[in-house]
Amino acid sequence: MELRTKIGSINNDAIIEKKKNVEYKTFDINEYKEMFQQLVATNYILGSFEDIHWEIPEKLLDYPIILSFDIEIHYDLNKTLKGYTILRLISGRSPLTIYNELAVLKKVILATNGFQDIKAFESLLEIQSTNYSYQGHRISTDVKRFLSFHKVENHEKIEDICNNFSSKKLTSRELPLxxxxxxxxxxxxxxxxxxxxxxxxxxxxxxxxxxxxxxxxxxxxxxxxxxxxxxxxxxxxxxxxxxxxxxxxxxxxxxxxxxxxxxxxxxxxxxxxxxxxxxxxxxxxxxxxxxxxxxxxxxxxxxxxxxxxxxxxxxxxxxxxxxxxxxxxxxxxxxxxxxxxxxxxxxHFAIINMCLQGFNMLSIARMAGHDEIRSQYSYFSHAEHFAQSYVYRLAQRKIETKVSNNIGNGIIGWRRFIYDKGKSKTINGEENIVGRVQYGTCMEQKDVFPNSCIEYCEFCSNYRFNPSINEHQEAIKWLLDSSKTLEIKIRESIELMKEISTNLANSLRSANDDTLKTTSRSLLTYMDMKATVDSRLMEAKIFGNEEKF
The missing domain is CATH 1.10.443 (hpI Integrase; Chain A)
Structure with missing residues (x-):
């Protein structure tokens, strides 16, 4: 197991570390007890080395973390876990991380009769991988690290199982629907x-x-x-x-x-x-x-x-x-x-928001506190689904409130509460509106038309979709084609942003950053346009029944 110790610093940001690989037998029991006492002396941990329960007054969580060494049926492994835990604490792992690691290792030790039952270990990993993909990967990682510290009799076979499991492609972090x-x-x-x-x-x-x-x-x-x-x-x-x-x-x-x-x-x-x-x-x-x-x-x-x-x-x-x-x-x-x-x-929603709004990977990494830029790349796997769900919900809202919201300041939370644009536009008499246009009516005032006109009526907030009976089917197809085209543009924009972000992280060229922002603005426009078109399809009770057309 790798042990990191701080040996100095150049300034507030640059720390000098010393790394070395250690095993349980690297230190004798008295040395572990001395290390424990050093943690006690700094009030980092409460209790005695011989205690079953160690208490860490966790300041961040604002409640104590209790580490329990209560598998006396495996006395030697129980003692080894104490030495392992002390070194993990000294290496700077957070108390909550160590609490979770200890829980995993105790679970494996009990399920495998002290790492003796290989089949039981394989079954445990399979169960965890079926129900919780990340949990299975985590077990294999924690067990491999512990076995690098303490070589049990079957350690090579267990490590092979862990390596085979770790090589399986992990799914992205699960988020709510x-x-x-x-x-x-x-x-x-x-x-x-x-x-x-x-x-x-x-x-x-x-x-x-x-x-x-x-x-x-x-x-x-x-x-x-x-x-x-x-x-x-x-x-x-x-x-x-x-x-x-x-x-x-x-x-x-x-x-x-x-x-x-x-x-x-x-x-x-x-x-x-x-x-x-x-x-x-x-x-x-x-x-x-x-x-x-x-x-x-x-x-x-x-x-x-x-x-x-x-x-x-x-x-x-x-x-x-x-x-x-x-x-x-x-x-x-x-x-x-x-x-x-x-x-x-x-x-994670905030990071997805930032991805969709064109923040570059360096900015997101800094804001999110990620140590590596590639930590952000997985969020693009959520972005397309997120965008589709948002468009669908925004389309529903356009029907419910009859408003044309703009999504320029984010997707959820902040934008909607602070920037309340939910004001329906009132028309002072229909005699002063533009009137009949393709498959519908333009509700814009004649005295400001065409200065406020956009290129395509189907995306305009002043457009009312009401085709005549003889042109109804043709009009529906017109909207469906627009919706499908925009869906493709949304998907292509997200893929392009992902590619640009990768190149930006590698090259740091300002031209890529400008392209990323431009693509993001286009993406948000496509999302709003698609929501507008889809809301009209919903009003016509066609959305979701496209196969009829």
Whole structure:
């Protein structure tokens, strides 16, 4: 197993590390105990080496992580797991990562009778790969790493099984159904816009989570570390509004983490909304440096039990989101059976949003905290499905509200709440409209026509599709052809953006960056145009029955 230790630094960003391969027998038991005591001395871990349970006071999660070494039936392996865990902690792995690794290794040890039953290990991997593709890959990775630290009798056979499994192509990270995401987006925007602030205040952290993390790719732990005084105004800038966002950086060669704060530009509407929200929270007169003190959760409970944590943690956010689904999504809006969005999913939505809007891979990597640029490439596998689902939902919304929304500032969350463009255009008397055009009516005012005219009527918000009886079938085919053409253009645009992004990461040429932005603008235009055409097909009750034509 590779052990990383920090031996110095050049500046705040450049760290000098020493790497070496170690095995369990590299150190004797007393050396492991000494390393454990060093962690105790720095208050990184609580307890004694001989204890069954070790407690790590995890500051990010704001609740302790308990590491349990409770497989005494395999005494030697239990002791080896302690040495392995200590080295993983010293190497800078996060407590939660180590907790999950330990759970996996204990599960394998118990299922295989201490790595003796090879068939049981193969069966375990097959079951996990069938139901949870990533979990199976994770087991093989964790087991290989542990066996490089401690060579069991059958280690070569087990490593071969792990290697064969690891070579299988992994599917992209599973996200909730995009249609369910869009429905949730509709609900959260309608709820906070149309219900009183007294009624919605309980769920204000959910609204801010949805707005911010759908645009800024933030981990839930980073979101919950936002400080109460996070808003800034920087003079002498055309747009002076900023928000200070925490960024967590795990130390790769030592226990712990560092937090830096990035100032991110936001517009005035967003600034004003967040400012109003922060003032409401401050009126509670809660003594906390954080934007989301734990009292925001406990003050609305019938039984107010005292919580040890001073701010909302990941469990609290998940609990509040569960309540929002039960009381608002299901209780008020009657939407049962939606696939529920995890707190960390919005970070992936934000990255997909950025991909579709033409941000280059370097910008996305920096914003998302990815160490490698290629981490973003998998998001393009979601992008086409995301775009299709959004177009379908937007087409439905155009029918429901009779508005022509523009999608220029993102896909979900932020754009829809801050930029409410849902205003139907009123026509002052039909005697002043342009009148009959191909397969329909132009509702534009004569005194501004044709200055406001676009090239194709079927994409115009002022166009009403109402063909005569004798031209109805021909008119429907006209719309269907336009819809299919736009579907091809959307798919081609996403593929081109993926190719450009790869080249951009390799060459950093500004010409590629400009092409990426231009392609993104075209993509968003195609999506809006297709939604307009598809909404007209839906009105004609044709959409989904194209085979008849």
């Amino acid at each position: 995009f249609e369910d995401i869009m429905i949730f987006d509709d609900i959260i925007n309608d709820y906070f816009r149309n219900y009183s602030s007294d009624e919605t205040f309980k769920f204000l952290p959910i609204m801010i989570w949805w707005l911010l993390t759908n645009v800024l790719p933030m981990r839930p732990s980073e979101f919950l570390l936002i400080e109460k005084d996070c808003l800034k105004v920087i003079d002498n800038f055309r747009n002076p509004y900023r928000i200070s966002v925490p960024r967590i950086k795990n130390e790769s060669s030592s226990p712990g983490f560092v937090i830096r704060h990035d100032l991110i530009e936001i517009d005035k509407s967003t600034y004003d909304f967040l400012s109003r929200s922060i003032k409401k929270i401050k009126l509670l007169d809660i003594d906390s440096e954080y934007l989301f003190p734990v009292e925001l959760l406990t003050m609305f409970r019938k039984i107010r039990s005292k919580k040890k944590n001073s701010r909302m943690n990941r469990r609290d956010l998940d609990y509040l989101k569960k309540e929002f689904y039960e009381k608002v999504v299901e209780g008020i809006y009657g939407q049962y059976g939606l696939e529920r969005i995890k707190s960390g999913d919005t970070r």
